[in-house]
Amino acid sequence: MAVRGRPVRGGPVRLVVRTFSELCLTVGTLIVLFVAYVMFWTGVKAAEASDGQIDRLQDTWARSPLAAPAPGPEAETAPRAPGAYEPGRPFAVMYVPRLGRDWDWPVLEGTGTKTLQKGLGHYAGTARLGETGNFSVAGHRRTYGDPFKDFPRLRPGDAVVLTDGATWFTYRIVNKPYRTVPGDIGVIDDVPRKAGFDGPGRYLTLTTCEPEWGSSHRLIVWAHLDATQPVADGRPRALSG
Template sequence: MAAGAGGADGCDEIVACPARRRAAQEAAKRERRRRRGGPLVVVSRLVGELFITVGLVMLLFVTYQLWYTNVLAEREASGAAGSLRQDWDAGGAAAPPVAAFEPGQGFAILYIPKLDVKVPVAEGISKPKVLDRGMVGHYAEGALKTAMPADRSGNFAVAGHRNTHGEPFRFINRLAPGDPIVVETRDAYYTYEMTSILPQTPPTNVSVLKPVPDGSGFTAPGRYITLTTCTPEFTSTYRMIVWGRMVDERPRSSGAPPALEG
């Protein structure tokens, strides 16, 4: 066969085969680009995938905040309340006096029967040590220090989350005058009756924590309780305040007050 004649692979000339292969490769590349689309299509696909990923992350975060923090906090608060009662029943006489409570230490249980709330009360209003653990915090530091339930006069003031982390005070806006609020300690039950509510006030308004709280309607020293929480819901812009007056005190040995029966 003469040089340059067609071979068994069908090439008419030896130099033609690489050219055909290159042409086929270029054609394949063009087809892949056509399937992928142009640069704008590729970018739009990447942006879309990014939005989907960000959306999934945000959904997981919201689920964690609105649901799972409640699960964790309620579990921890329930355990803390149970431990308190076990300690009291096993020999509360050995428990430290009020002055010995450390920040974050539980010392009481707060009940709001109308709202089906039962939550431990701990010293201080630290978010990581108290509030985010599903507990209610007693204002007990510096200029914000308030009375204890056993004090013969003063304002026992506490703070709690309205949303997430157990949200014990979510529905305190539903309380009405006369509704009972009960505080149980190692030694006694203290029953208060809700008297008034301040729907909204700035966080800087600490006068609501005074021994005779401003805006409460109380005009003379007494034994009061103040519940504080954030408002509107899912924000911390303002504070909602609920006040009550003590109407009954009884030793734990006498049993639970009528407000907790049934």
């Protein structure tokens, strides 16, 4: 006659505990993978995308040179083609020495999600590069290459240099990063009064998210056009240090 085995004590409880433990392990693994994706993989993809945008710009500039305006901060920029910048397409490269010797990012038209995954985004409707008004640009603080990760380090007097392939435009920052809410659209007005500007000029606004891993607020810096020079004359002094 077969011997009946002893019943396993706490069988259902053990099953619940084991299932819960496996669930926690699975969720933990997914969280780790998601963090790795956000912190690493989006950066890899952004680097590839931004490099591709810069390569596209350089090809365009080589095939269709843009005539440089007369030197000086009052010079107007001749458009490469009639009309506004093309949505989602690059038209300039930005350099900010304070953020690193190798810091360079393409500037694309628009601030949509897909656009900001490839580089910095120009607020549609604000001034064109180098023209009278407020040339306004947004960028991610974190993820997609972290272009503005060190935004809080910016200080008055820092240079923000851009090129459209024919001209270098050097802007000078006038304030420490200013914290505000997303709805404060006055920061990109033609004359941003909170920057202390009191009349028309050639201005630049940079915006990013605050806090570092959130988006409840925005950080803002403003700048004014300080100098221009043709690309053919070499790199501007602000980039030669």
